[in-house]
Amino acid sequence: MAVPTDTGHTEEKVFRAYSSEQGRHYASARTAYPQVVYDTVVDFHTTTGGHFGTIMDVGCGPGPVVRKLATKFEHATGVDPSPGMIESATILGGLSGSSKPIDFVVSRAETLEGIADSSIDLVTVAAAAHWFDMTEFWPRLAQVVRPGGTVAVWSSSAKMPHSSNPNATALTKLLTNLTDNDLEPHMARGNKIGRSRYSELLLPWTIDHPVPEFDAASFQRLIWVPEGEAVQEGELAVPIETLTMDDLERIADTMSPITRWREAHPDLAGTERDLVKASRRKIEAVLSEGGAQSDNLVLRMTSPGVLLLFKRV
Known part of the structure; x- marks a missing residue:
């Protein structure tokens, strides 16, 4: 051990x-x-x-x-x-x-x-x-x-996205980049x-x-x-969970690194350049590129x- x-x-x-x-x-x-x-x-x-x-x-x-x-x-x-x-x-x-x-x-x-x-x-x-x-x-x-x-x-x-999602490799890359780059500076030791x-x-x-x-x-x-x-x-x-885009945004709003990101970027928080809103648009684009129907975008997550x-x- x-x-x-x-x-x-x-x-x-x-x-x-x-x-x-x-x-x-x-x-x-x-x-x-x-x-x-x-x-x-x-x-x-x-x-x-x-x-x-x-x-x-x-x-x-x-x-x-x-x-x-x-x-x-x-x-x-x-x-x-x-x-x-x-x-x-x-x-x-x-x-x-x-x-x-x-x-x-x-x-x-x-x-x-x-x-x-x-x-x-x-x-x-x-x-x-x-x-x-x-x-x-x-x-x-x-x-x-x-x-x-x-x-x-x-x-x-x-x-993280399950492999059964449309365009799963690109989705995983996108969310990994979000966590490892955008949120990394706002990760506390506990995170x-x-x-x-x-x-x-x-x-x-x-x-x-x-x-x-x-x-x-x-x-x-x-x-x-x-x-x-x-x-x-x-x-x-x-x-495996199936989440809508609204579900993802609500969950992200309660994450402590997101809170710290918004505290560090008060001019962007809540705007269209907010990290959560910008990330949602990127996820939607990757899903659509993979053939998902734009009026019913969901993610299968683990x-x-x-x-x-x-x-x-």
Whole structure:
């Protein structure tokens, strides 16, 4: 198993500054995680002896993950450092399996204020761990997770065109150039960890002071591959998404590197020369050149991602 070599930590600022309205826009714009991810997490938790008392989603944002799994647990909690995100999550609501409202709490992941020791059966962290200081997060998790509990950490990187798209090679080149050139200067350290499929994320046994409460022997790392491909050991087949141009633009609007690009180019943001709008026109042109009908342009997209599963001994 490769050991991460870069231990730098960059605090996330874009989403932390979100208002409640921005949080609800984020919730409506982002596509759902594949059901197979949730099923795999629940199966791992069940088959390794996990209980279904309390679930906690850390870095919950507007709460889609905890809302999805809450009905399987007696109690459910979402934690996020952004007051705006927590306000939007509370407005959107949700109930646990015992019909109790999900409890949404403002807290940093590294401190988990108000969370009692040995009180959590399943911890989920979706597209957020790359913003945490893992040297503080793992020791705190060891305190709040019950023995026999599970920690599930996952993230999907920037969506890329599937090979079944018209003009797929040109599309891939276009979006790769967008990510590697236009957005690269606006990538924070956390973005790059996410793009690495968490190969550089610090694990309980790779931090300076290892946390022995998490079992390295039962650890699983599952790389996401598109459905239809041969699935090898250590891989998880996820569906291919079909997105309209409007879908792509809404998703891009919630990406932190896009926010930073707009902050660096205030004269272009929101105009026809905005990076998102300009990129959309280029994508539409490449699709049309490939024979796609201009009145129904869609992209079949894959999300390079990874799911990490840990057990608390």
